[in-house]
Amino acid sequence: MTMTLSGIITVLKDAGLFKELIVAGKWHDRAPEELANRTVLDLSYDSRTVKEGTLFFCKGLKFDPKYLTMAANQGASVAMAPADYSAQLKTSEHPDLPQVIVTDIQKAMATVSRAFFGYPDRNLTVIGYTGTKGKTTSVYFTRHVMAKALGKVVAQLSSIDECLDGETFIPAHLTTPESLDLFRMMKEAVDNQMKYLVMEVSSQSYKKSRVFGLPLDIGVFLNISPDHISPVEHPSFEDYLACKSEIIDNCRILVVNRECSQYDYLAEKAHDLGKQVISFGSDQSAADYQYRLGEHGYFTVTTANPALPKLDGDFRVMMPGDFNVANALAALTVAAQVAPVSEDFRAGLAETTVPGRMEFIKDKQGVVACVDYAHNYLSLTASFNFMKHEFKDGRLIVVIGAAGGKAESRRKDIGRALSQYADVAILTSEDNFFEDPHQIAADIKENIDNPDLEVIVNVDRKAAIEQAYAMAKPGDALFMAAKGRETFMHEKGKDVPYQGDYQITKQLMEK
Numbered sequence: 001m002t003m004t005l006s007g008i009i010t011v012l013k014d015a016g017l018f019k020e021l022i023v024a025g026k027w028h029d030r031a032p033e034e035l036a037n038r039t040v041l042d043l044s045y046d047s048r049t050v051k052e053g054t055l056f057f058c059k060g061l062k063f064d065p066k067y068l069t070m071a072a073n074q075g076a077s078v079a080m081a082p083a084d085y086s087a088q089l090k091t092s093e094h095p096d097l098p099q100v101i102v103t104d105i106q107k108a109m110a111t112v113s114r115a116f117f118g119y120p121d122r123n124l125t126v127i128g129y130t131g132t133k134g135k136t137t138s139v140y141f142t143r144h145v146m147a148k149a150l151g152k153v154v155a156q157l158s159s160i161d162e163c164l165d166g167e168t169f170i171p172a173h174l175t176t177p178e179s180l181d182l183f184r185m186m187k188e189a190v191d192n193q194m195k196y197l198v199m200e201v202s203s204q205s206y207k208k209s210r211v212f213g214l215p216l217d218i219g220v221f222l223n224i225s226p227d228h229i230s231p232v233e234h235p236s237f238e239d240y241l242a243c244k245s246e247i248i249d250n251c252r253i254l255v256v257n258r259e260c261s262q263y264d265y266l267a268e269k270a271h272d273l274g275k276q277v278i279s280f281g282s283d284q285s286a287a288d289y290q291y292r293l294g295e296h297g298y299f300t301v302t303t304a305n306p307a308l309p310k311l312d313g314d315f316r317v318m319m320p321g322d323f324n325v326a327n328a329l330a331a332l333t334v335a336a337q338v339a340p341v342s343e344d345f346r347a348g349l350a351e352t353t354v355p356g357r358m359e360f361i362k363d364k365q366g367v368v369a370c371v372d373y374a375h376n377y378l379s380l381t382a383s384f385n386f387m388k389h390e391f392k393d394g395r396l397i398v399v400i401g402a403a404g405g406k407a408e409s410r411r412k413d414i415g416r417a418l419s420q421y422a423d424v425a426i427l428t429s430e431d432n433f434f435e436d437p438h439q440i441a442a443d444i445k446e447n448i449d450n451p452d453l454e455v456i457v458n459v460d461r462k463a464a465i466e467q468a469y470a471m472a473k474p475g476d477a478l479f480m481a482a483k484g485r486e487t488f489m490h491e492k493g494k495d496v497p498y499q500g501d502y503q504i505t506k507q508l509m510e511k
């Protein structure tokens, strides 16, 4: 793929993002003749990967102009920046490196990347999931159901892994990739003959314009509750909601949980923008597609809106918890809009589990352990509720921490959820980042107001899991929160290898 400098400027102008072009300290409103045909051979926002002919994006909170100098020395053909870096770049040493100044560097990067990779979204049916909880699970359900019904033509982007050819899975770095990476991956998916893309769309990806300009054929809104509110994420719940509800602006059909607390707001916004709205929910709601809960993951679906494809019948989800039935119905609703409803829907759903989400291990003595990814009030109360209901005779022993440096309100919520449901809480490390895990544990402890709850602090996570298992009696249930199958811990700017909650627990219990 290549683009010329003048082609890039045209794309930016069309999007209203172009400000100025600077060459050797001089300002232009279009590329001078001798530069207009300069070719861009690749794109990068990391100077360490810049090669001859790369367009380098100067972006990021920790961006340092010395990265631009590095990129220029390595042969960058064009730089794109939110401000003039001529002074730091020493233009005398790089007189012919054009700097394209834009009004919004994140939006410009998304816009140029989409054009550079040939608008790959035009060759894919794109389905995006947002919500405070259930995105990864629902994306997994959807891909399995659609792949069963339509064949190996469904790509996936989730916070666990990415699949661009319908069969190879590689670990993911972010829930929603940076725009440049996203469009590059979409192009690869198209080259691999994929016809569909099912992806997670995080609130951060809206905040940082990672999906700017990406049209979604179907946008799914699962749920929302206060989370990710911190100086580095969202300043308030209103901002969090506004970011998430941007999914409505760029989708054609909105699939929405009828029981979501913000349903009225979301449906009204969608109607105002002329979007089709399809809702799903329990049989206690007025949803278009409704589920009635049965036992052991079985549920019955009724299509209440005769204008929609019929989805009626009995299904089974292999992942425990009523919330997973709601996730499953979201996936079935989506699949029914893009594929003929068939027996494959039932089969695809019944074969899906998600690594590190509600995974159970049992020992010979009758102790049960659940390894899960819950780490906020919505998910902890949902999963604790299931545990207390299912294992009512024993104690609920929870191993839990909270991430350092972000969403500090979670500590209050964790304290609250533990107070409501747990019998023993072992407070430990999660991803501490630059914080002291003892302080994080103290913050959680301060918010525990149940005197009957036994609270232990053990900041070594592996030792905390061993301690939990050592104190468990037959009938007790262990719950390891927030890490799933992750095999690293974020510690002081590094990813420190970690055996993994699932791996540790399995080894202990199967000894």
Ligand SMILES: CC(=O)N[C@H]1[C@@H](OP(=O)(O)OP(=O)(O)OC[C@H]2O[C@@H](n3ccc(=O)[nH]c3=O)[C@H](O)[C@@H]2O)O[C@H](CO)[C@@H](O)[C@@H]1O[C@H](C)C(=O)N[C@@H](C)C(=O)N[C@H](CCC(=O)O)C(=O)O
Pocket (backbone or CB within 6 Å): 045, 046, 047, 048, 059, 060, 061, 062, 063, 064, 067, 173, 174, 175, 176, 177, 178, 202, 203, 204, 205, 208, 228, 232, 233
């Ligand atoms: C706060 C935030 O969202 N940060 C993301 C953002 O970073 P940034 O643009 O500010 O970049 P930076 O880390 O300050 O680095 C500055 C720039 O210098 C460049 N650089 C750096 C070194 C060098 O030698 N040369 C060089 O050019 C870097 O490539 C980068 O472009 O863009 C980066 C990708 O371009 C992301 O990796 C990074 O995610 C950080 C790691 C992160 O933790 N993000 C979380 C909050 C996040 O996005 N989470 C959501 C899920 C949560 C939700 O549901 O909302 C997600 O989608 O994953």
Ligand SMILES: Nc1ncnc2c1ncn2[C@@H]1O[C@H](COP(=O)(O)OP(=O)(O)OP(=O)(O)O)[C@@H](O)[C@H]1O
Pocket (backbone or CB within 6 Å): 131, 132, 133, 134, 135, 136, 137, 138, 159, 175, 222, 223, 323, 324, 326, 327, 356, 357, 358, 372, 373, 374, 375, 378, 379, 380, 382, 383
């Ligand atoms: N619909 C739901 N409502 C409440 N809790 C849920 C729901 N779905 C899943 N959970 C809980 O949240 C945890 C994380 O689920 P999942 O990974 O699917 O969500 P996510 O939205 O991708 O989360 P994250 O943003 O943290 O990556 C699960 O392990 C489960 O405990």
